[in-house]
Amino acid sequence: MNVTTPDVAVVGGGPSGLTAAAGLAAAGLRVLVLDREREAGGVPRHSDHTGYGLRDLRTLMTGPAYARLLANRALEAGALVRTSAMVTGWAGERLLDVTTPEGRLRVDAGAVVLATGARERPRTARMVPGDRPPGVLTTGQLQNVVHLHHGRVGTRAVIVGAEPVSWSAVLTLREAGCRTVLMTTEHARPESYAAFSVPGRAALRVPVATATRVVRISGRDAVESVEVEDLRTGERRTVPCDTVVFTGGWIPDHELARAAGLAMDPGSRGPVVDNTLATSRPGVFAIGNLVHPVDTADVAALDGRHVVRHVQAYLAAGSPAASRTVDRSAARDFPYTARPSGSGTSPGTGTGGAHGDDESGNAGGRETGGTFADAIPLRAEAPFRWVFPGLVRPGAGAPPRRRILLWATEHRPIARVVVTQDGREIARRTLPWPVSPGRVFRVPSSLLSAADPRGGAITISLA
Amino acid sequence: MNPRVSRSGPLPDGTADVAVIGGGVVGAAVARELAGRESDGRPLSxxxxxxxxxxxxxxxxxSTAILHTGFDATPGTLESRLxxxxxxxxxxxxxxxGVPVERxxxxxxxxxxxxxxxLPGLAAKAAKNGYLECETLGAEEVYRLVPALGPGVLGxxxxxxxxxxxxxxTTLAFSLDALARGAHVVLNARVKGVEHDAGEETLLLTSRGTLRARWVVNAAGLGSGAIDRLFGHERFTVTPRRGELLVFDKMARPLADRIVLPVPSSRGKGVLISPTIYGNVMLGPTAEDLRDHADTSTSEAGFAFLVDKGLALMPALLQEEVTASYAGLRAATEHGDYQVHLDAARRYLVLGGIRSTGLTSSMALAEHAAGLLAETGxxxxxxxxxxDPPRMPNIGEAFPRPYACDDLIGEDPAYGTVVCFCERVTAGEIRDALASPLPPADLDGLRRRTRAMMGRCQGFFCGAEIGERLAPLEEPR
Known part of the structure; x- marks a missing residue:
């Protein structure tokens, strides 16, 4: 088996992975991106509509153009991007087994950045009973079929979900000559941005059934109909169709993270990370929609930009000529006083060097503010299902974009955010945007600046 | 495709020595066995x-895909012996x-x-069935074997x-073996009628035309009762018993590395939790008698029952994603044993009412059938x-598969090109399946040969790619 020893291995060549690779390579590191698809770029490759690049590139372009641009930037910066390269498992702390058409490869990396993204939960995971004919798919598969493979779908579709991605499915279906006869959402109102769904409904003439769930799919050789239930009345009706698209319902592609035994967030089901995007394994970072399933591609990409200096700091800590590269200015709006290093954990515990055998340089070179292990847990109360990051490491700077991300399961028109720590309210603010299921709710991280760095868990809730 | 396999077009000419109705595991085993025998120095056709x-x-x-010891069969029955x-x-x-088995x-x-x-009665019954390895355990020992079990285990x-x-x-290996031994495999041919001519031939009237055979073996599973009636018998009725199963993500596999069986009791048979050969964990089955012999749909009630059971048996299992749910129809009859009857006058043998144990007993049933036919001459x-038996591509999780084999990839890069990521199926394996003597007819057939698209993403990433590779199957043959 061939062995390669990059400074950083980035697993997944979507927006976050490619952006991280470009930044890390530009900083002079030897970066290897491993992507299992035939072309790098991730999900935007088959999202053939505009809306990409706003926050990271300050421009708007289509998904495929965005995917190509990010891949080119990574290459131009000097990263090596290997496609058709699937990471199949771990052979050590930062040692990856990879299958490629040119043979198997062992990647012995100084640091690993997991950027494996998220996928939509398919019908099976949602446990929708009935017959099992072909013609039942996710948006991801639909867009692959239509945009990358130019295949055919049916003529009458029912879409499960009313998130932004669901409307993207409507557009893709329309392009393929398939009419959306019904969109269903279990929520009392469509999850999507109001700006999209109202004209969406008008322009695309898609009826949206709220508080409705699909309870059965019928048709033995092909889809003939779905049965839907009105959750308010319990009434059921049959909707004839030949295609069913399950949209949204995101779950991270977390197999590698779990295989590594990383601490996992039960809400997002991605690995727990702190504000530096470090996971529970030293030198393994996780970014993008793997850790916040899902925010938009540009937000994922900005995780990639954010993680660069923290990977650099980690690698620098492992070398004798370590210099501290943490940008302390970024820590202004976050609890930044270092936790006393004598409080229960011995110096160096849980940090590890760039190469695990080099314990000596760790304690002195690591980022100020302790380790993943002694960071403060960040929690969210209902109606939130998860919060990102799940840990706050005092003194390590703000999280990406100085935003805390949360995922809600219910709509709230007014967002009165309350932050507490150890029973004490440390911040309260009404934000000018509503809380909506099906998309990320963003909270400025400055709301955490009054947190006690020596205190206990911080909780975010709605008043 | 082997020239003796057909899905359409003219049926094989002439008169076969034996027609085996039903290409399930039992029929395939019987076809394989009989194709390996001869009559008066001439191979049986x-x-x-x-x-x-x-x-x-x-x-x-x-099926639940278990290779059974037969410990819990009814002692003295044909089923127990086979x-x-x-x-x-x-x-x-x-x-x-190369059929994957995990002990x-x-x-x-x-x-x-x-x-x-x-439990002691079950151990005694196992002994009567010739199985002497059972041991009773206390609750702590059970938890030691399966720590993920829910609270309340008594023993x-x-x-x-x-x-x-x-x-x-297994079924594919038997079929390929039968082909290699010279048998024909006629697909898409539903037997709708039976005629006996004056001589020694039976005419099977199928949806693809008429087949002639000297002997007929009925291994038609759910259809075995109906075929038996075509031969003039009223011996048993097959009532499809639907068993719904949930298959959990491979991440669940560490929870269940052995089969957890229910104890049959007055509350019914209960459900089992089993690791699958593909590295998943299975929960089920339900048991529900149906009329429709083709209704393999799943149901809300079935799912609710299984979730309920699963939460009690192994709460952590329900935290994992369900990657598949399916329903199998078992060929239950009103009898407590297999329905194996020889009708020498009509040159007809029925292997009916083969329940979920049929996978295990398949080769013994085939051997038994050959023995009965030997008595007739x-x-x-x-x-x-x-x-030699065919060497089957391994799709078992516990054994090496191409993506992990350096020498295979070195010889052929297609084995290093992973197409289905969740299941790690390579382009080489898909190509081989499509080029095999008995290729798949559709996606489901490809899945059974390679595991393609049976994983957690269900096609989110690879569905279009695999669909394109399957496109040749859509062309008229």
């Missing part, structure tokens, strides 16, 4: 007739043909006083010989020119 477009596409594909014999035969054959062992778990009290009984096997590869001896 055998045709396997299947109503569906592929072998193993009915009950055989949706399961025990079949366990040995299939276990040995699997090794030679996981099983533990019966008692949750009530009644179930606990039943258990081990069945170390129980194993898991790939039912798909049809079969005389075993051929001495038999080809």
């Amino acid at each position: 055998v045709v396997l007739v299947e109503a569906r477009a592929d072998v193993g596409d009915g009950t055989s594909k949706a 399961v025990r014999r079949g366990y040995e035969l299939l276990g040995e054959y699997a090794g030679r043909a 996981t062992g099983a533990v019966l778990v008692a949750w009530t006083a009644e179930e606990l009290a039943a 258990g009984l081990t069945v170390p010989g129980e194993a898991i096997i790939c039912p798909w590869t 049809l079969v005389t001896s075993v051929r001495d020119d038999l080809p």
